[in-house]
Amino acid sequence: MIEMVAWYSMQFQFNSSEPIYRQVAEQIEDAIAAGGFEEGQQIPSTTEISKEFHINPATVLKGMNIVVAKNLIEKRRGLGMFVTNGAHQRIVSEKKNLFFENFVVSLVKEARSLDISESELLELIKRGYDK
Template identity: 60%
Template sequence: MHFNFDSTEPIYLQVAEQLEEAIFTGGFAEDEQVPSTTEISKQFHINPATVLKGMNLLVAKDLIEKRRGIGMFVKQGATTRIMNQRRESFYADYVMNLVSEAQKLGLTQDKLEQLISRGYQDEDITR
């Protein structure tokens, strides 16, 4: 984890985002315990209440759960929930804007699909 203390984004959101990313990428498997608020706060010199606020966001998103007396654990299905949420965000943030711009340019759906296929085939896109 790396925190940008100069960012306008609050630290608790950075905590939540980084833990969510770690769950999504397999850094923390489902049913695996995540570091405690105390561990994170000591390691990164962050107020424990700030860390807890970030973790509670993930509890509210049904990604982690508190197990009384033993800590926080990644919930079953958390990775799938993250994937579904990111797909919906991708649709809303990118696809809808792409379709809107294509319509302004007078591109048909077929032409847009051809351009997307071309993008997948373009070797320069991965550089």
């Protein structure tokens, strides 16, 4: 049995509008990004995750297949699921791109609407880092 240490903080929102299988995929990705699972390391099986968190195994598998499709984990026949080489960096890059799209673009748009110059905005960001 795989050690469940990386899953200690995993939480599912069963009342959320986000489907559980997507939450499973996000939790696996977050565990890889945080270093809970290293490249080449085996992750818990569908059965282990479903038993631990009382989730239907088909739902867990659907979430895992999303992560497989992103080439972050791979199935090794008869052995289980393993984190692929480069998975951590791919996740971090994706998260940086999402940060840019979801926060930076709107921040710059709002700054422009308030007539905040680029240099003023950079100064405000520096102040934020100092806090």
